[in-house]
Amino acid sequence: MREPATAETGVGARRVAYRGGVFLPETRRAAGATALLALIALWQLASSLGWMSPVFAPSPAEVGEALWRMGVSGELVGHLKASLARLLVGFAIGGTAGVAFGLAVGLSSLVRAPGVTLVSALFPIPKIALLPLFILWFGIGEGSKVATIAFGTFFPTVIATYGAVDNVDRSLVRMGRSFGLSQAAIVWKIIFPGALPGILSGLRIASSIGIVLLVAAEMIGASQGVGALVLSAGNLMQSDRLLAGVVVLSLVGLTLSAFLGLAEKRLLAWR
Amino acid sequence: MQLIADSITHAYGPLPVLKDISFTIAPGEVVAVVGPSGCGKSTLLRILGGLEQPSSGAALVKGAPPPGSLNPLTFVFQDFALLPWRTVAGNVRLALEGHGLAGKAAAAIVADTLARTGLADFADVYPKQLSGGMKQRVGIARALAVKPAVLLMDEPLSALDAQTRTLLMDDLVRLHAEGDLATVYVTHNLDEAVRLADRIVVLSRRPGSIKATFLLDMPRPARSAEDPALVREARRLWDLIRADAAEADRELADAEVADA
Numbered sequence: 429m430r431e432p433a434t435a436e437t438g439v440g441a442r443r444v445a446y447r448g449g450v451f452l453p454e455t456r457r458a459a460g461a462t463a464l465l466a467l468i469a470l471w472q473l474a475s476s477l478g479w480m481s482p483v484f485a486p487s488p489a490e491v492g493e494a495l496w497r498m499g500v501s502g503e504l505v506g507h508l509k510a511s512l513a514r515l516l517v518g519f520a521i522g523g524t525a526g527v528a529f530g531l532a533v534g535l536s537s538l539v540r541a542p543g544v545t546l547v548s549a550l551f552p553i554p555k556i557a558l559l560p561l562f563i564l565w566f567g568i569g570e571g572s573k574v575a576t577i578a579f580g581t582f583f584p585t586v587i588a589t590y591g592a593v594d595n596v597d598r599s600l601v602r603m604g605r606s607f608g609l610s611q612a613a614i615v616w617k618i619i620f621p622g623a624l625p626g627i628l629s630g631l632r633i634a635s636s637i638g639i640v641l642l643v644a645a646e647m648i649g650a651s652q653g654v655g656a657l658v659l660s661a662g663n664l665m666q667s668d669r670l671l672a673g674v675v676v677l678s679l680v681g682l683t684l685s686a687f688l689g690l691a692e693k694r695l696l697a698w699r
Numbered sequence: 700m701q702l703i704a705d706s707i708t709h710a711y712g713p714l715p716v717l718k719d720i721s722f723t724i725a726p727g728e729v730v731a732v733v734g735p736s737g738c739g740k741s742t743l744l745r746i747l748g749g750l751e752q753p754s755s756g757a758a759l760v761k762g763a764p765p766p767g768s769l770n771p772l773t774f775v776f777q778d779f780a781l782l783p784w785r786t787v788a789g790n791v792r793l794a795l796e797g798h799g800l801a802g803k804a805a806a807a808i809v810a811d812t813l814a815r816t817g818l819a820d821f822a823d824v825y826p827k828q829l830s831g832g833m834k835q836r837v838g839i840a841r842a843l844a845v846k847p848a849v850l851l852m853d854e855p856l857s858a859l860d861a862q863t864r865t866l867l868m869d870d871l872v873r874l875h876a877e878g879d880l881a882t883v884y885v886t887h888n889l890d891e892a893v894r895l896a897d898r899i900v901v902l903s904r905r906p907g908s909i910k911a912t913f914l915l916d917m918p919r920p921a922r923s924a925e926d927p928a929l930v931r932e933a934r935r936l937w938d939l940i941r942a943d944a945a946e947a948d949r950e951l952a953d954a955e956v957a958d959a
Contacts, residue, residue: 603780608797698784
């Protein structure tokens with residue numbers, strides 16, 4: 429082997445045109461925050477200049493003030509407590525049952541075909557349509573609202589869970605068997621952790637469905653709760669309080685998704 | 700302990716994959732099974748290890764496994780089959796958990812195995828941080844931790860690049876020189892087969908049946924990849940397989956379920 433001559437640049441040598449960089453978006457955090465602030469500033473400006481009626485579209489400052497007043501008077505805490513209790517209890521029931529049933533569908537041929545059929549049939553029903561029925565069953569109080577949320581979060585969790593179980597690499601299961609692991613050990617040490625990423629992203633979707641159902645249920649029959657607050661503010665044309673309620677709901681959603689994000693980060697650190 | 704393939708015949712539905720395979724793996728013997736792709740050699744290995752049931756015939760064991768053997772028939776997989784959420788040490792420990800070992804007893808075996816396989820510094824590392832070669836070293840360490848009577852290796856180096864493969868082959872030769880570790884080594888790589896095996900079983904194309912068996916009596920540690928005698932043996936094997944491999948290559952892919 430001998431070393432070849434080095435590059436022969438000279439007359440006639442042209443640079444190869446770069447054509448690799450296209451559609452490679454970067455995430456610029458500052459730009460995101462700026463866009464949000466700019467929207468709020470524009471809104472405030474439009475209100476201050478009188479372009480928008482304060483009744484139909486109150487300014488961000490007015491919404492902020494309403495939020496502050498409700499916070500100081502303790503009104504907000506009451507609504508928030510009622511809403512969070514319903515959401516968390518309903519989501520806990522629906523999520524836990526959903527993961528359990530999803531695992532059963534994913535693991536057992538006995539449960540699988542009937543389970544998938546039932547879930548496919550019931551999943552597309554808008555769950556809020558069942559609230560009147562749940563009111564008949566569980567009464568107008570907390571029971572019917574919690575049941576609606578539990579029912580609504582159950583189905584997406586089941587679907588995500590059994591999909592995630594199906595996606596666990598079969599060669600890992602075979603490996604577990606080849607090292608003498610029992611069926612229970614394979615479920616808890618291989619299938620469940622392998623399905624966890626899919627389960628958690630299913631819970632994320634279920635949680636946002638849960639918030640939708642929470643608000644809808646509170647609008648139909650509740651005196652306490654953020655949904656009730658939004659509805660009654662609308663009836664009284666208090667659009668500043670109405671939007672304050674919407675802001676609170678958005679914050680609830682963000683907080684819940686932040687908690688799930690934290691869980692993902694801790695449980696899926698290996699990724 | 701002997702592992703015996705007793706007239707194993709297997710079909711996936713209407714598709715015959717193995718036809719009347721019989722041979723015995725003696726204690727300490729390294730048997731390579733070679734053949735064109737799709738000849739059912741991986742299926743044969745899974746049948747030997749009890750992961751699949753043959754249509755007829757059986758995998759048999761005779762005699763007791765060596766004392767202290769936790770998992771007499773132990774696999775090393777082509778795709779490593781490591782749990783990505785467990786560290787290297789955790790993956791090795793998993794094999795012991797299957798045999799009711801936990802806590803200090805398991806930790807001692809894990810530490811000892813990792814030290815023996817040169818992985819001690821990687822105990823707390825996750826698989827995704829490792830190169831393919833290191834992943835397979837973990838796969839081998841996991842298998843050694845349970846003290847197999849027969850190691851069942853399914854194309855253990857196929858997923859690796861050529862350079863890594865050379866390095867790992869050296870490791871395997873060393874490992875087999877250290878102690879008599881009976882092995883069934885399934886591969887399509889003839890150089891690997893002649894480097895490691897005491898005996899080479901050549902399968903025909905699908906349905907795989909035994910086409911020839913060769914004994915290699917050169918001492919394993921003395922074999923080097925460049926040894927003209929070994930090159931000659933590999934050449935001989937290739938002449939035997941070539942026509943089958945060419946035909947297998949032209950087969951339609953939808954029949955490939957057999958070796959999937």
